[in-house]
Amino acid sequence: MSDLGGQKHGHVYRVLTQNSPFADPDAFEPGADTIGYLRESKVLVIGAGGLGCEILKDLALSGFTDIHVIDMDTIDVTNLNRQFLFRQADVGKTKAEVAAAFINKRLGHLGAKVTAHVGKIQDFDETFYRKFNLLIAGLDNIAARRWMNATLHDMVDRTSGEPDPSTIIPLIDGGTEGFKGQARVIIPTMTSCFDCSLDAFPPQVNYPLCTIAETPRLPEHCVEYAVVVLWEQRFPGQKLNRDSPADMQWVYEQAKDRAATFGIPGVTYQLTMGVVKRIIPAIASTNALIAAALVAEALKVATYCGPVLNNYMMYMGQQGVYTHTFPYQKKEDCMVCGGAKLTMKRPKSSTLQELLDELGSHPSLQLSRPSISSTSGIVFMQNPKAIREQHEYKLQMSLKDLTQADPPVFSEGEDLIVTDPMLPTKLTLQVHLE
Known part of the structure; x- marks a missing residue:
């Protein structure tokens, strides 16, 4: 290559043009062909936040x-302390477009071209994702990571009985929280998937409505009340835009007033952003370290120049620099890569509400608002509100009464379908009474 030997990517090309005891002896072929494949590989970065910029x-x-x-968010002033591709003048612009423009301007001389896509990952179909050789996720949203993981698994062609290797797209996933971080390599059908480790993540914090409405004790309660109650009262039918500075300022002012009424200190704009957007605290140095690990794995996956991570790396920097x-x-029994059904044994006297609560607290599912349907129709549906109200009478009925109703709401042991905003796919549930 013309730029080998210290220019441009010479440091990388030196690794790719000579044999190494660490490289895969059956797949790594040092030389121009490997370098060419690296330059032609299409990589999709999901998220242009703290991790994504790095x-x-x-x-x-x-x-x-x-x-x-790809990123759906716009730049907020609170992003500027760690998302180094953005400047004050960029506040209000889309993260994906600004990040792409910055890299293209600063590193375009290296041949790098970044293409921006603005929107939710769910807005793009299978055809879009099949264009890429590998994906790197730098998301702080568990639901989005689960959706991406499930989508890549669903894209694997199994019509011959065995997975078609040409349809397998690796997912390199990373996440940070303060001084802690993790990087992992997910090869659909070959390694554990994101949902396999879901019980390692703390459950989503949801505050009971009775607490935030009647006995608020924390500043978070005041913010949640402004979102759940006051917004609907002031703007009925209008969805809160979590990326709108005006909407977030309104929520902050309302939360601050409510906190003053109850004598609760600590409501700040930053706290409001954290509660509403479920922001996980981030530290720039942790983002840099985890991003470096993710890209190193991408380089190895693309060229076979070294052993690929097997398959989970944890970084713990609270009291030192330690990785495991x-x-x-x-x-x-993973619902994504194991294809298993969820079987639950419940007392006959337990209610439908208790079944929903059990689903919500299940560590391997982490559901937020589960809905259930049977072959007979709707067992219970959370949204829309009009349909929910039609089925609320069932919540306090026992499961025995529901199965013995005329006609039965569902039958014991039948395959029930569970849907939830947190679920990347539909879940099959069997309930057995005891």
Whole structure:
């Protein structure tokens, strides 16, 4: 290559043009062909936040040239302390477009071209994702990570009985929380998937409505009340835009007034953003470290120049610099890669409400508002409100009464379908009474 030997990506090309005891002897072929494949690989970065900015920079500096980024958010002033691709003048603009423009301007001389896609990952179909050789996720949203994980698994062609390797797209997933972080390599059907480790994540915090409405004790309660109650009263039927500075300022002012009424200190704009958007605290140095690990894995996955992570790396920097790598095993009962059904044994006298509560507290599911349907129709549906109200009478009925109703709401042991905003796919549930 003309730029080998210290220019442009010479540091990377030196690794890719000579044999190494660490490289895969059956797949790694040092030389121009490997370098060419690296430059032609299409990589999609999901998220242009704290992790995403670091990932984009590292990819461009590591020899990747066909880079894409997708993000639905706009830039807020609170992003500027760690999302270094953004400036004060960028506040209010879309993260994906600004990040792409910055990398193209600063690192375009290396051949890197970043293409921006603005929107939710759910807005793009299977055809879009099949364009890429690998995906790197730098998300702080558990639901989005679950959806992406399930989508890539669903895209694997199994018509011959065995997974078609040409349809397998690796997912390199990373996340940070303060001084802690993790990086993992997910090869659909071959390694454990994101949902296999879901019980390692703390459940989503949801505050009971009775607490936030009647006995608020924390500043978070005041923010949640402004979102759940006051917004609907002031703007009925209008959805809160969590990326709108005007909407967030309104919520902050309302939460501050409510906190003053109850003598609760601590309501700030930053706290309001954290509660409403479920923001996980981030530290720039942790983002940099995890992003470097993710891109290093991308380089190895693309070229076979070194052993790929097997398959989970944890970084713990609270009291030092410590990393731990271990193989996270596949779960046989995983709803995504195991294809298993969820079976629950419930007392005959237990109610439908208790069944829903049990689903919500299940550590491997982490559901927020589960709805259930049977072959007979709706067992219970959370939304829309009009339909929910039609079925609320069932909540206090026992499961025995529901199965013995005329006609029965559902039958014991039948395959029930559970849907939930947190679920990437539909869940099959069997309930057995005892």
